[in-house]
Amino acid sequence: MNLKPILLSFFLLSLLIIACTLNKIDVFSIHNGAELSTKNGSLKVQFFTPTIVRVTKWTPGGTPEKLSLAIIAKPQQNLNVVMSENESSVILSSGSLTVVVNKKTQALSYTNSKGESILSEQGQPKFNPVVFDGDSGFAVQQQFKLTPDEGIYGLGQHQQGYFNYRGKEVKLVQSNTDAVNPFLVSTKNYGILWDNYSMTVFNDNEQGASLWSDMGSNIDYFFVWGKNMDEVISGYRTLTGKAPLYGKWAYGYWQSKEHYDTQEELMEVAKKYRKLKIPIDNMIQDWDYWNGTENWSGMFFDKTLFPTPKAMCDELHRMNFHLIISIWPALGPKTPIYNDMAANNFLYKPVGWAGFKYYDAFNPQANRLYWKYLRGGLYSKGLDGWWIDSTEPDVINALSKEATEYEMKRIGSNYLGSWARYLNAFSLVMTNDIYRYWREETSERRAYILTRSTFAGQQRNAATTWSGDIGASWSVYRNQISAGLNHSMSGVPYWTFDIGAFVLGAYDGVFCYGGKDPAYQELYNRMFQLGVFTPIFRSHGSETPREIWEMGEFTESLIKFDKLRYRLMPYIYSLAWKITSADYTLMRGLPMDFPNDKATFTVDDQFMFGPSIMVAPVTDYMYYTPPQPSVVVAPKYFTTATGQPGLKARYYKTPDFMDFSRETVDANINLNWYGGRPEYVTDSMYSIRWKGKLIPNETGKHQFHLKSFDKKRIILNGDTLKVVYQSTEQYLEPIALEAGKSYDFVYETQNNATGASRTILNWKTPSIFAKETEKAKREKTRDVYLPAKTLWYDFWTGKTYSGEQHVTLDAPKDKIPLLVPAGSIIPMGPFIEFATEKPADPLEIRIYPGKDGKFTLYEDENDNYNYEKGVYATIDFLWNDTKHELTITKCKGEFPGMLKERTFSVIVVSEGLGTGLSVSSLSNKKIRYTGIETTITF
Template identity: 65%
Template sequence: MKRSTLILLLFLTSALYPQTNNGVQIKAGDIYVKAVFYSENIVRVLKWHESGSENKLSLSVIFKNIPTLEIKKTSDADGTIISSSKLKIVISHKDGSVIFKDPSDNILLKETGKAEFIPEVYHNDSGFTIKQNFEFSKDEGIYGLGQHQYGYFNYRGKKAVLVQSNTDAVNPFLISTNGYGILWDNYSKTIFDDTRNTPYLWSGMGDNIDYYFITGENMDKIIAGYRLLTGKAPLYGKWAYGYWQSKEHYDTQAELMGVAKKYRKLGIPIDNIIQDWDYWNGAANWSGMFFDKTLFPSPKEMCDSLHNMNYHIIISIWPALGPNTEIYADMAKHGFLYRPVGWAGFKYYDAFNPAANDLYWKYLKAGLYSKGLDGWWIDSTEPDVVNAMTKESSEYELKKMGGNYLGSWARYLNAFSLAMTSDIHKYWRRETSDRRAYILTRSTYAGQQRNAATTWSGDIGASWDVYKRQIAAGLNHSMSGIPYWTFDIGAFVLGAYEGVFMNGGKDPAYQELYTRMFQLGTFTPIFRSHGSETPREIWEFGEFTPVLIKFDNLRYRLLPYIYSLAWQVTNNDYTIMRGLPMDFQNDKSTYNIDDQFIFGPSMMICPVTEAMYYRPPEKSVPIKKDHFRTIDGKAGLNAQYFKDPDFKNLSKEKIDTTIDFIWYTGRPDYVTDSAYSVRWRGKLIPDESGKHQFHLISYDRKRVILNGDTLKMVYTSVEQYTEPVELTAGKEYDLIVEVQNNSTGAAKMRLFWKTPSAFAKEDSKIATSKERKVYLPKGAVWFDFWNGKKYEGGAARLFESPIDKIPILIKAGSIIPMGPFVQYSSEKPADPLEIRIYPGADGAFTLYEDEGDNYNYEKGIYSTIDFRWNDKTKTLTIGKRNGEFPGMLKERAFNIAIVKENHGTGIDITAAPDKSVTYKGDEITLQF
């Protein structure tokens, strides 16, 4: 037996869940069922077939110190009942199904029928596909499951496939308005399906069904249970909650420093700058853990200069390694690289292997950490070996690799990012306690919040529809228990990946979209602009730049509020970005609202998700088969497929009815996996007269030849658009389309176009009003942030939404601290601090402050001040300060504004506060 195998077996044995007296085990036919309470409100349900095993390695669940609880157990002929003070479990002796009840015997959730175990063999791994059916109550809402691009918020009546991909991030934790959550502890492909009569959870590989049922009086308590099991979310440095500037990518040190200096010169608030890929100079050097000296001649001095300018900088690193790098050679020598060659000629290392992660950190520390970088942007953590872009292709390509250090990819399909971020975070913490760790990553998994990891939503395209989908994606990610999420403000690409803005970043229609995305980003946990093809700096957006600066300043004025909420995340398992059902669980009208959310306890954010000023370009559409004829007049096109990229080695000739293939789960035998070319010939027959534009969706080189003329490409990215051409309806045009592919793995070629009717729509004037419909949840009175007007909840109404505003509604009873205008988070203490009180209900808020960085907060070195508003007596009590920290202001000014119409409103500092008080740390009560 190999030593590594022995170590793994010992690890598996030691990681088995501890036996306690907190539960029972029964056998129902050929199924074993074990239910164990981990706390009064958390029970683990474990099922296995008699030919299987209860043994389980959990990568997500780290909670081991299970207390001995007073669990009541009774049994009769039909079933066994176990109960704590907060939860009752009924296990059927007939089929092993479980019913979960509250202490009053109300059913929270029912399993239905016998669990399914179907034997499964994948390469050298054997286990079962597993499935458990459930019965939901009629009206409950289901949320969570990570971040997906489906565009829906509530999963009732919906299906979600849990597989990592570029724009999808997985967390198999769902949460219900019925007062429970389920952590489904399986790492293989998983499906949640509520589209049929019987909802279910299914996974593709496992030895058992293993999940945790968590109850709580509200969703925050349920998420707290999830984090008890999987780990707390640490606090970032205060700088991380400021503005992040990024783009794909800064070519040189001089360019990056020029951007940093210009922000400071213009006085635009910013804390963070990101260096994306290719600072290593060339694909062969991919993520080699060094700066190319010709591009970045003095990286240590660059980082020092940025720090002196009060910036923090993080940098893109990959689990993919270029073949010319020293780290690649070292990984290969130790057998730590996966065999497939990725889309840029690199290979991925096995992040499931602790020894491989140790070696990775060795190079990361020497090459980048030592230069003063402040965190890591770990890209492609699915991992995306072949630029696959879809869940189906990601699953296919990863499983094709066979195995990793822990076992088969079929079994551990979704957990790569958890494994990698766990060790990278661990090494950072071992290295220093003076600087808080920060990781940005494209994938997530249950437990990843403990690794100081933020997820971003991947390489999205620029369109209003894609943008709107990010709201539901971010809300469900946050409601999965992983609190830090962001997205590419402005989208990664403009005219590809469903993006429509092929006219570029100076197109006012795109700049309007960018502005609305920026306004959403102002109220996401991490506020970050990023993307390709066009500059993303705030001053690049013409007439919209003043609006961007306004919302950037608003973010910084709100930092005392946001940083205090971040402390609540760490200390009390809070969630900052909140779907409406989190705070209005009793208002069923909120259950399907996917374009509003609560930011902290007080602010309802209502992003504008449609164009109001400039009409966006129309989407292109597939060219249908009716428009094609072969050379001899038949339907379709003559297609020639070659097994080389240069049209030399002809493999197959056939008739294609359209040009529309996506080979994401294996290529046909008439092309190769690494390189091929295709040529289509025939006639094109349009049915409209006027301007047409071809849109080619594929990788690598391609061309359209029309009547012997090669059309010029006017947009070239991961997709291409040709120059517009005038065509006549009914006329036949000689058409040749060619594609030359050199990429491994996933492949596609789709021919779309925009027709005269589409261009006519683009030329029409936009007819949208400058208003936005907002639903005001019932049970609260709402203040308009911009003007202080009050509205009763329980109905929808229109709010003015010109380009410099989005509807922001503040719940009565809120207390919001707002700091002074600053250009970076640590420029000065939040003094004087404006305290806005929104009357109409009692309220409370805890102001948290510390040194802004380092881990002293874990030792209790911080301060909190409680603010309590009594609406009946109109008194504000500012409590005694608890704690202290180096640099803390012992005496400070609080300006109190009781919000009313046109008073204590908007972004500006309230000129005439209702009271001003000097606070020295003792309790003060103020009467209004």
């Protein structure tokens, strides 16, 4: 008998059995989904709603469970999720969305009810073991296959100037001017919420798109699908929480600066606004009302600077102002709150840049203690909201994501676990409790919180994000548009920025000649015009007064746009209600409303403000040439005394040039120690002296620009150069130098602060100064793209334009292009000086014909939480374009003090009629409305 065929068959059968065992997949049905388990890992797919799916992947021995700080939703109970299985796939369908799991690769693909592909994973998930401060986990990554023609947006607020993230890499780490939300949206009407709090990178390249995080227990993300991007964002808020409505006052103008020194100064500014009848609702008190860094955020007013804070708040309220105040998670060492936190071991160990320490907001008991002092010291005085600064937290005044990451990880752990694991979530957990305590305190006043960071879910805490300490330049200003749009498109609807920029000549700002420089005032004017069309309209900054009357020839333009904001208050407040009631987004990238026009996918300097106003800010100068940026003094300009290239550098471990550490030759002065200091200087303080020869290659005016926080000076040929601009950076007096001439050069810096530091020497040369004097003629116009398949009206003139074209529109200093799509209905109220001065009566209703339209007017008591109980009223305005007919529906609902009878002045807009800021003297119809449905034909 020939046994070879039998043995061969047995051998092959054994191999098959082994292979099947190794690749064995166990499939379990779970509530609303399925779980798959293999030898190499496990996967869980669970529907939360018919269009939202949670995907969790973990390694053998691991778990799908983890603490989620962002997600507050639970899976719906009565979903009809059908599971089926074939040889290659597990298929789950809700009727609206189908998820297919490839058994071999465990990769997921998503299709809609028509079977059309939405998104697919690609490649294997990656898990690389890591340990941070004793906390074990994995660096995790999931890859996705995007289609070539889709746009990707969201991810929070970032300063690279990116709008569409296709082909880009974005690092998600909180920093001074960067805010994180790991939620992206696609023009294919899906979103991905990556539920991870560690340092994360989104990358899109030729190999595909990916999300990578450096610390987690598992891969955990939510896939959200909708019929449009608004539905996708609504799904995000279903998971993470709804955005509450602010008091109407919050949608008015905010005046701030760094900072009002005394109660008297703040009150004088408020009184002048009322005297000049310039519309305003809010004053902001920045830091140091406590008087001294040792008292930092002690939750009290210094009695000499602010002797009667309760009376001050009461008087401001009588003047119809609201007062917001700066508070910090950083606490000065001479304050009772610091001592109480320290006694309870609630403070992080590092000493911050101003001598303070940060408390651990991840600890609920620490937040309770924080609120105790906040309530007793400030809330009790009548303050109307909290500006919580430095919520990264920024321990050492870092200027980069890398520095924030480095410094926070050095702390080790917080109450919940390692800082590596919870790097980005500080602002979320802090605002969670501050908002909750406000709500427990009162229902008569709506909460308001302003922070410098964001995270998934933070919108539920009545939190607005501002874009941090930006510098004054046209390029930085332009980048705020894409930063704000992506922040809004990541699901957190309230965003603002420092109108005028925080600093003039530092942090990439170029206006070192001060706030009275008309070139700066021109920039301020354009930033102000943008601010009118952001969710929160707020001016703030340092170095120069920011009040409207301080801006020279541009003051009248500022007043005009301020008045426009207030005339639009019925439109804005109604849309704010839509944010709360329907998960709407007010500041909208063009792809949200024109997803079929792919030309909009990269338009990063226009946006929709609600459904009816397309804003095209002016993002370059027209009237005054701005100062030019300085450049690094290159190595080629330096030699040592012995003729070597570079400068002799002596490093000391003390700030007084006493404890010598090291001598080297440095090519130039360009140190950036934001990821830790070298061993030859101490962590807390040091000093450095560079000596050598400076040999310029141009003759004429030069000016040194010193980029560091430290005490510093330049000695040139034995003379110490004077400082002419002092901020977080310095400019020295201009000096005349000769090309080829050798100058004795000394640069000294003395550092007294902890943590990250930098010392960079820049300058302006004669060729740079020459560019500042150029007076090239610039047209006072702006190119605007008009999205396709829409008829557009010029807001200022009523002239119409067809879509899918570029047009050149007038943009003098008191105008920016504003375009209104056909079918829009815009309610405009009377001129007012504050948001609640009087009811919106008469109300001008501007109708832009060419398409059917609808607008819902919302009104309530303006500042309490009765709206949550249904105490409000709405009126629908419906335009039938075919019949040229307007229907005003029956008023739904009521509230105390509502108008029972009012006048609507209805204007069907045409060229020269119903345009611009002014109340129209002519109208097509005046309607006396008593709450009963009425229809008017035009």
